[in-house]
Amino acid sequence: MRWSSTSALLVTLALAAAAQQTPSPQSAAPAPGPRFVVIIDAAHGGEDTGAHLSSGQLEKAANLALSVRLRSLLTARGFQVITTRENDSFVELNRRAELANHANAAACISLHATESGSGVHLFASSLAPANPTRFTPWKTAQAAWETRSLALAGAVNSALTHAGLTVTLGRIPLPGIESMTCPALAVELGPQRDADKKVTAEPDSPDYQAQVASALAAAVLEWRSDPNRTGARQP
Amino acid sequence: MIPRYQKVLFVILLIAALGMGFKLWQLRDRAHKRLLAGQTLAPTAAPVVAPAEQATLVVANDLDDSLAPQMHSLPLPADPGARARAVLGKLLDLYAAPESTHEIPGGAASVDQVFLLRAQGTKNSGDQLAVVNLTGTFAASHPAGLETESLTVLSICATLRANLPAITQVRFLVDGVERPTLAGHADLTRTYLTSEATPVEGIKP
Ligand SMILES: [Zn+2]
Numbered sequence: 001m002r003w004s005s006t007s008a009l010l011v012t013l014a015l016a017a018a019a020q021q022t023p024s025p026q027s028a029a030p031a032p033g034p035r036f037v038v039i040i041d042a043a044h045g046g047e048d049t050g051a052h053l054s055s056g057q058l059e060k061a062a063n064l065a066l067s068v069r070l071r072s073l074l075t076a077r078g079f080q081v082i083t084t085r086e087n088d089s090f091v092e093l094n095r096r097a098e099l100a101n102h103a104n105a106a107a108c109i110s111l112h113a114t115e116s117g118s119g120v121h122l123f124a125s126s127l128a129p130a131n132p133t134r135f136t137p138w139k140t141a142q143a144a145w146e147t148r149s150l151a152l153a154g155a156v157n158s159a160l161t162h163a164g165l166t167v168t169l170g171r172i173p174l175p176g177i178e179s180m181t182c183p184a185l186a187v188e189l190g191p192q193r194d195a196d197k198k199v200t201a202e203p204d205s206p207d208y209q210a211q212v213a214s215a216l217a218a219a220v221l222e223w224r225s226d227p228n229r230t231g232a233r234q235p
Numbered sequence: 236m237i238p239r240y241q242k243v244l245f246v247i248l249l250i251a252a253l254g255m256g257f258k259l260w261q262l263r264d265r266a267h268k269r270l271l272a273g274q275t276l277a278p279t280a281a282p283v284v285a286p287a288e289q290a291t292l293v294v295a296n297d298l299d300d301s302l303a304p305q306m307h308s309l310p311l312p313a314d315p316g317a318r319a320r321a322v323l324g325k326l327l328d329l330y331a332a333p334e335s336t337h338e339i340p341g342g343a344a345s346v347d348q349v350f351l352l353r354a355q356g357t358k359n360s361g362d363q364l365a366v367v368n369l370t371g372t373f374a375a376s377h378p379a380g381l382e383t384e385s386l387t388v389l390s391i392c393a394t395l396r397a398n399l400p401a402i403t404q405v406r407f408l409v410d411g412v413e414r415p416t417l418a419g420h421a422d423l424t425r426t427y428l429t430s431e432a433t434p435v436e437g438i439k440p
Contacts, residue, residue: 044419048419049419050379050419051378051379051380051418051419052379059379082350112381114378114379114381114382114383115379116297116338116377116378116380116381116383117298117300117330117380117382118295118297118298118299119380119382121380121381123381123382123385126431168299168300168382169300170300170382170385172381172385172389173385173422173425174381175419175422176273186380186381188380188381190380190382193298195347197298201366221373
């Protein structure tokens with residue numbers, strides 16, 4: 001009798017601990033009005049470290065730090081935010097896309113950091129825009145959202161530029177994002193450089209990250225009323 | 236009685252004879268070892284002595300995320316596979332140079348081999364698939380990032396297209412095997428279409 005109650009207690013504790021450790025997506029209080037969900041995807045995690053930054057930090061940690069900053073800025077503005085990870089855990093690309101697709105998100109932002117290039121690199125997927133069909137192939141599901149992703153990239157580009165940041169915009173193959181059914185883009189923080197190409201801020205510098213996070217939050221706010229977003233919804 | 240000087244001379248000559256015998260044995264042994272080593276190091280193909288020709292290299296720039304064509308003169312073998320390897324080698328030499336706009340260590344030796352096969356799923360029977368086998372050292376020393384890795388992949392595809400238009404598809408191997416990504420970002424499991432890797436200047440706001 002005593003043993004069973006002890007073991008029951010242990011099981012309860014173990015379950016509670018497991019629930020805490022699981023990289024469960026965190027949701028904030030839903031915003032009033034129409035549902036507007038933002039997915040923040042801190043890339044890499046766990047065994048997938050990403051780049052080694054010159055500060056000694058790993059990319060996965062820098063991405064998570066920016067994700068946390070952006071989440072708090074967006075929740076403070078009343079947005080519903082879902083993150084793909086809240087700790088240093090490995091989350092498969094397919095799992096990240098599943099989370100985004102299940103939420104029927106209005107914007108999906110994948111965060112990266114790198115030591116190469118200059119300023120913020122924005123990428124939309126290079127899939128050719130396609131009309132939505134009844135059955136969408138998983139690997140190219142983003143094609144039907146491509147036009148809206150490019151519009152979102154435009155909104156983010158102008159917000160970052162407005163904040164005085166150097167931005168490059170491109171379209172490349174983006175595994176993971178290519179399976180997302182939401183306006184989606186990858187934001188990669190490269191080092192900030194001056195006119196002589198000297199690094200003035202590393203991608204994991206708190207000031208730089210705060211500047212990018214606030215510009216991204218401004219872009220999302222702008223995106224909510226963007227006419228390109230409220231085009232034909234998903235079939 | 237043998238004179239003393241003759242005894243001394245005899246000893247000297249004996250030492251010299253033994254010394255030369257030992258040296259001869261040593262040289263023979265060394266020659267034998269060299270012969271054995273030579274059997275494994277022998278080149279499988281004759282060294283390529285090709286005339287210098289103009290080649291178009293599509294060069295990446297990290298600062299503005301751009302790809303721009305540049306003309307370079309380099310020896311180009313007649314065999315298409317060797318030709319592909321030569322242009323990619325030159326491209327990676329540019330990247331390894333100190334004033335590089337897209338810094339990656341390694342240089343020409345990073346392209347281990349380029350195999351040309353018939354492209355799959357195309358209407359034109361002349362279309363070719365290039366399988367680019369990169370060295371593990373190159374992949375290990377490649378900077379990690381969406382921009383830098385995609386620029387490497389796209390500049391390789393665009394350079395192949397510029398010099399060997401029959402190449403319409405490109406796949407990548409690292410040390411002869413397929414691997415998920417180049418350095419954590421660029422997908423190496425897919426077949427890249429060279430038509431999608433045309434030089435585009437980065438859009439600067
Ligand atoms: Zn990354």
